[in-house]
Amino acid sequence: xxxxxxxxxxxxxxxxxxxxxxxxxxxxxxxxxxxxxxxxxxxxxxxxxxxxxxxxxxxxxxxxxxxxxxxxxxxxxxxxxxxxxxxxxxxxxxxxxxxxxxxxxxxxxxxxxxxxxxxxxxxxxxxxxxxxxxxxxxxxxxxxxxxxxxxxxxxxxxxxxxxxxxxxxxxxxxxxxxxxxxxxxxxxxxxxxxxxxxxxxxxxxx
Numbered sequence: 025x026x027x028x029x030x031x032x033x034x035x036x037x038x039x040x041x042x043x044x045x046x047x048x049x050x051x052x053x054x055x056x057x058x059x060x061x062x063x064x065x066x067x068x069x070x071x072x073x074x075x076x077x078x079x080x081x082x083x084x085x086x087x088x089x090x091x092x093x094x095x096x097x098x099x100x101x102x103x104x105x106x107x108x109x110x111x112x113x114x115x116x117x118x119x120x121x122x123x124x125x126x127x128x129x130x131x132x133x134x135x136x137x138x139x140x141x142x143x144x145x146x147x148x149x150x151x152x153x154x155x156x157x158x159x160x161x162x163x164x165x166x167x168x169x170x171x172x173x174x175x176x177x178x179x180x181x182x183x184x185x186x187x188x189x190x191x192x193x194x195x196x197x198x199x200x201x202x203x204x205x206x207x208x209x210x211x212x213x214x215x216x217x218x219x220x221x222x223x224x225x226x227x228x229x230x
Contacts, residue, residue: 026052026059028079033065035072058088067096069139069182076176086127087174091120094178096137096154103142103151106189113155114140129162131176138183143190155187 029052030043050063065074076087094117105111112118122131135158142151165172 026054029059030077030079031061031065031074032077033067033072033074035068036070037068039068039072067180071179071181073177073179075178078173078175085174086129087131087176088123089131089176090123091117093118096156096180097139098151098153100142100151100153106142106191109140109155109189114153116156116158126162128164128171128174130165130172130174132161132163133176133178134159134161135178135180136183137180139186141186141188143188145191 031050031052032043033039033041050061050065053060053062061076067074076089078085078087093115095115100111100114117133117135135156137154137156140153140155142153143149165174
């Protein structure tokens, strides 16, 4: 089936690439049950889509599929994320199964991306992964009154917002200085209380 399927890329600036795959970045591979796509593709930071398109086939068949994982931006494996940021939000389309589809239905995944900047001063690293949400629908397409072959669309839209997280690490000198200042403050406060109590005692004695 791989020879009849292609991954096409399209964006709002006129880019339109057909059958995007090579032997290094993005590969389509025959399996016992169908065709597997894996690797990475380049998507510009603008509205557009990439879609799996059947070639030279009829419209009366199904596009059953499984999305094992889909991510955008820099990989974040083995990266410690800031508190409150879930790893799942960078791979929302994971282990999605569409295996009981009706004949001729196109799948539309609408993906809303939010750029996320992760800084770490200690490692001097700067990563730009994207968190995203999605919605999904199916429909039967028509052109000039005739049904069109089904497709699997991923329509991407980039949010104007950017989320920034910066991890700062204190030097040993700053850590020691702050704790010495804290101990000094505690000692001064204790000495003040002792002096006050001693003054009250002396006053009562007099």
